[in-house]
Amino acid sequence: MAIFKFYQIFRSIKEELGYDMAIKIFPEYLTLPDKMPAQEQAKLGKIVMDRMDELLDRDTIIKIRQKYTCNLTKKQAQEINELKERSQSLDEFCVEYSKLLSPGYVKKDEDLLIVSFGWNKCVCGMFRKLDSYESMSKTWCECCNGHVIKTFNFICGKAVESEIQETVACGGKDCIFKVRI
Incomplete structure (x- = not known):
């Protein structure tokens, strides 16, 4: 195969x-x-x-x-569910989830979340082991964007939209997504 x-x-x-x-x-x-x-x-x-x-x-x-994105691992889903149970609001959840994502973060402003992976390195299996590579089109990163959508659909219990702001694979310093809830 x-x-x-x-x-x-x-x-x-x-x-x-x-x-x-x-x-x-x-x-x-x-x-x-x-x-x-x-x-x-x-x-x-x-x-x-x-x-x-x-x-x-x-x-x-x-x-x-975005058709076949990575799923949350069982451990990630369990950690998210535990955070959701302990959190009184989405604001509180985002603060606690940011600790879990560290050095990444989730910042909430009204119905908008800014999500950072925070690695300063591409998290995709294709690139994470490489020290250098030529910058890609953001088309590649739509797979990760789909993962962000899937993750925040799960977190919020409803459909969300996400837009790529910056990615390491495209030459940026971080992978950052704007999620509308």
Whole structure:
């Protein structure tokens, strides 16, 4: 089987746009080895994201990249549930959750949350082990944005919207998202 993250990208494109378009956007998929050095994976990810940017509209890109995001681990879900039980309000929850995320944070202002991962390093499995790589399109980071949406849907018990403000993979200093609740 191909490298899982690439399988998910190809699968998402195929499910949304069909096999022919998936091959047009990601022709390398058919000949992917089972293993690749991390630096080569990053280069291939950039190539595929650049093709998506060239061939697709933003809404389609977001739908594809947010289709199969990482889930919370059981431990993370348990910690969030415990914080929710102890918190009297979302404001209080955000203060306590920020301690859990440290050095990241969640700042609440009315119906807006600013979420920072705080690592000053990309948390994505594709990049976290690399010391350097070429900046990517924010198309790559829509997967993490989808994870933020999924996480805060769970936290808030309702649908939220999120927008990427800055990401390390795109050349920023932190991964920051603006979440509307």
